[in-house]
Amino acid sequence: MAGVWKKLLFFGTVFTIAGVTHQTGLTYFIIQEYIPLTDVNMSWVEAQSFCREMYSDLATISNDKDISTINTMNADVSFWIGLYDDVNGWKWSQMDQHLEMQDYRQWQEDQPDNDGAVEHCVSMMEDGFWRDNSCFHVKLPFICFRDDEEDQYVLVTEKKSWTEAQSYCRLQHTDLVSVRSQTENQQVRSRLQEKATVQEAWIGLHRDAWKWSDGSPSPFRRWWDLQPDNENSSQACAAMQRGGWSDWNCDAEFNFLCQNITVVTLSPQPEPNTVSPAGTRMTTVRMKLQTDSDLKDPNVRHKVLQQFEAALNMQGITDVKLHWRNLKAEPQTKREMHVEKE
Ligand SMILES: [Ca+2]
Numbered sequence: 569m570a571g572v573w574k575k576l577l578f579f580g581t582v583f584t585i586a587g588v589t590h591q592t593g594l595t596y597f598i599i600q601e602y603i604p605l606t607d608v609n610m611s612w613v614e615a616q617s618f619c620r621e622m623y624s625d626l627a628t629i630s631n632d633k634d635i636s637t638i639n640t641m642n643a644d645v646s647f648w649i650g651l652y653d654d655v656n657g658w659k660w661s662q663m664d665q666h667l668e669m670q671d672y673r674q675w676q677e678d679q680p681d682n683d684g685a686v687e688h689c690v691s692m693m694e695d696g697f698w699r700d701n702s703c704f705h706v707k708l709p710f711i712c713f714r715d716d717e718e719d720q721y722v723l724v725t726e727k728k729s730w731t732e733a734q735s736y737c738r739l740q741h742t743d744l745v746s747v748r749s750q751t752e753n754q755q756v757r758s759r760l761q762e763k764a765t766v767q768e769a770w771i772g773l774h775r776d777a778w779k780w781s782d783g784s785p786s787p788f789r790r791w792w793d794l795q796p797d798n799e800n801s802s803q804a805c806a807a808m809q810r811g812g813w814s815d816w817n818c819d820a821e822f823n824f825l826c827q828n829i830t831v832v833t834l835s836p837q838p839e840p841n842t843v844s845p846a847g848t849r850m851t852t853v854r855m856k857l858q859t860d861s862d863l864k865d866p867n868v869r870h871k872v873l874q875q876f877e878a879a880l881n882m883q884g885i886t887d888v889k890l891h892w893r894n895l896k897a898e899p900q901t902k903r904e905m906h907v908e909k910e
């Protein structure tokens with residue numbers, strides 16, 4: 569069943585080159601191929617599993633060119649992409665300084681709610697319970713930790729954003745405070761209660777928001793106006809429609825966009841370039857392709873050549889004609905490519 573999908577849908581795939589790097593005589597190409605799944609609706613997690621099983625992952629979209637490529641493949645429908653809000657990715661500011669991960673949490677009822685999709689930092693109320701707030705737009709007093717056995721907790725009553733508070737604590741003391749147990753929570757709460765004017769203060773808990781399923785660090789985003797909004801505090805997965813993105817409940821069922829990543833390794837050949845009688849220089853390049861795509865498919869092979877040619881052009885090498893040459897003694901996936909330069 570899944571195999572049939574792959575075969576039927578493969579016709580609609582588009583390749584783009586995601587990156588070219590050089591490393592000690594070898595050149596690596598990473599070819600990203602988008603595969604739209606338009607005949608099936610799944611939740612985001614189901615779609616992710618499907619893409620990981622059949623291809624590489626749900627799609628990462630890294631630039632305007634990717635958007636244009638995808639727009640030629642999909643009409644008005646909504647479809648999942650690989651972007652998700654890591655709502656459980658809480659970490660302590662001090663973890664950056666190798667503090668051990670702890671699971672202790674003291675959330676207020678109905679928190680964290682990521683109201684408006686902008687709440688990625690945490691404050692403590694005077695009753696000792698926590699809630700999430702905007703790291704940039706909300707200004708609060710805060711509690712720093714300092715490495716001093718006598719007096720570890722410093723309440724700063726000046727109101728700052730979480731990010732400003734973190735910088736202040738790191739500069740003046742050690743860091744924003746970590747709260748890793750009921751005992752520590754009580755100690756920090758006591759410090760907060762010492763000032764009657766302070767009802768709420770930043771602590772060191774925070775998280776990153778949107779992440780790509782394949783781990784790509786790409787910061788590219790193409791949200792529609794007023795999105796993401798985390799409507800009803802229940803939206804943590806991104807879908808694309810008509811070129812822009814919105815956040816949706818991850819249980820919604822949509823079409824989706826997978827990606828296949830092909831890693832192409834070029835090995836330099838030992839023999840020198842040969843010049844044909846007609847004056848054409850012929851270079852043989854051995855390529856190793858790591859891919860789930862069917863390299864016996866002429867369509868796939870043609871597209872790999874196209875992308876390779878585009879990559880050569882980007883490096884100022886033009887007027888080349890590329891051909892595949894099969895090597896009988898080698899496994900199916902190892903082939904040589906001819907580069908003719910006129
Ligand atoms: Ca909140």
Ligand SMILES: [Ca+2]
Nearest residue numbers: 797798799815
């Ligand atoms: Ca939304």
